[in-house]
Amino acid sequence: MNASRLPAAEFEAEEVLRAAHAADVGRDQEPGGEMLQVLSSDGSMAGGMAAEVAGSTVDFAPYLSATDAPHLRSLYRDMFLIRRFDQESTALQRQGQLALWVPLTGQEAAQIGSGRALQPQDYAFPTYREHGVALTRGVRFDEILRLFRGVTNGGWDPRERNFHLYTLVLAAQSLHAVGYAMGMQRDQLADPSLPQGVSVAYFGDGASSEGDIHESMVFAASFDAPVVFFCQNNQWAISVPSSVQTKVPLAKRAEGYGFPGVRVDGNDVVAVEAVMRWALEHARTGKGPVLIEAYTYRMSAHTTADDPTKYRLSRDEQEWQTRDPLARLEAYLRTAGLADESFFEELGAEARSMATDLREAVLSMTAPDLESRFAAVYAEPHPLVQEELRFFQQYEAGFADEGKHA
Incomplete structure (x- = not known):
């Protein structure tokens, strides 16, 4: 549509979008030299993996898996399956089978690469979008959807997977992650035979503007807590572009707290895994926290209640499609002869079978009865809750009586 024919309000919104886009492209789209990358967008090898981090040169090459064909195929498999899961979950929500869905398309490499670097004793604190990390920690797809189906407040036992329940309160998980890391730190001091664990706080560029993130990093730095802050900068805090969130690359914020910050190509699963391995080793060996900024892009909506066409330009989406993390690794596997x-x-075929099984599992889920809902309020029975339960039981019974007289 010609801008001169747009209503005043829409024209103003379009101009704001264009200005934000121009600022973003000018500063962030091609950070040049600041961003670690192994696989280029076309799937070719990008070059060396040495970078300046906190005043010293770090060689990330020892942490690479670029020549390990079975491992690379397994990374691709995880990314492929989690994208198919995302597509099926979106379809289920559109059909009214899920209350809401939070897509991850475009962020598969950031999540799978970081999750696969974790060791069993490490503990991850996700937001509400880390479905790929959940997969790497052994959480089943149907367990994830139990929450979005509304049949449970959780879906899995975090103690069994060392993967916390999803956190819907923005940035709150960063506080939890640092507190848990400080607890592990003290446990290991008291009992050196315990495996050295690291806590990981996942969050987005929007959450980085929350006070909880600042407070978490202050405490982590003060106590050299074994924690990795993993920021998925997907360019949009719902409808607010990253250029409004920060005037510098988010990884540089770590300097103000006194610990290393690294920016990595979040669409390059090989680079993400290598940087995460290095960061975990850094934290695990008592050197303190690390901030990783995985520079990526949310290719779909923020949630299924969101319409991204209202706030971002289609040309941005088209540009980022050329950087697709799955297409990139597939191109490398094919050209290097690592997968036929x-x-x-x-x-x-595996993905299609998974989608069929997932749909059947979701459609068979039933909501818990009223008593179990009230029983989950407190760990022990509470007189007030019991009184409220009796009230609702009488309330529901009244509808049954009306049905008899109809």
């Missing part, structure tokens, strides 16, 4: 056509065909 049968691998991709078998994976496609």
Whole structure:
């Protein structure tokens, strides 16, 4: 549409979008030299993996898995399956089978790469979008959807997976992660035989503007807590572009707290995994926290209640589609001769079977009865809650009586 024909309010909104886009492209789209990358957008090797971090040069090459064909295929498999899961979950929500869905398309490499670097004793604190990390920690797809189906307040036992329940309160998980890391730190001091664990706080660029993030980093730095702050900068805090969130790359904020910050290409699963391995080792060996900024892009809506066409330009989406994390690794696997056509065909069949099983599992989920809802309020029975339960039981019974007289 011609801008001169737009209503005043819409024209103003369009101009704001264009200004934000121009600022973003000018500063962030191609950070040049600041961002670690192993695989280029076309799937070719990008070059060296040495970078300046906190005043010293770090060589990330020892943490790479770029020559390990079985491992690279497994990374691709995880990314492929989690994208298919995302597509099926979006369809289920559109059909009224889920109350809401939070897509992750475009962020598969950031999540799978970081999650696969974790060791069993490490503990991850997610937001509400870390479905890929959940997969790497052994959480089943149907367990994730139990929350979005509304049949449970959780879905899995975090103590079994060392993967916390999803946090819906923005940035609150960063406080939890640092507190847990400080607890592990003290446990290991009291009992050196315990495995050295690291806590990981996942959050987005929007959450980085919350006070909880600042407070978490202050405490983590003060106590050299074994924690990795993993920020997925997907360019949009719902409808607010990253250029409004920060005037410098988010990784540079770590300097103000006195610990290392690294920016990595979040669409390059090989680079993400290598940087995460280094960061975990850094925290695990008593050197304190690390901030990782995974520079990526949310290719879909913030949630299924969101319409991204209202606040971002289609040309941005088209540009980022050329950086697709799955297409990038697939191109490398094919050109390097690390995967043949049968691998991709078998994976496609596996994904279709998974989607069918997932749909059946979701449709068979039933809501818990009223008593169990009230029983989950407190760990022990509470007189007030019991009184409220009796009230609702009488309330529901009244509808049954009306049905008899109808």
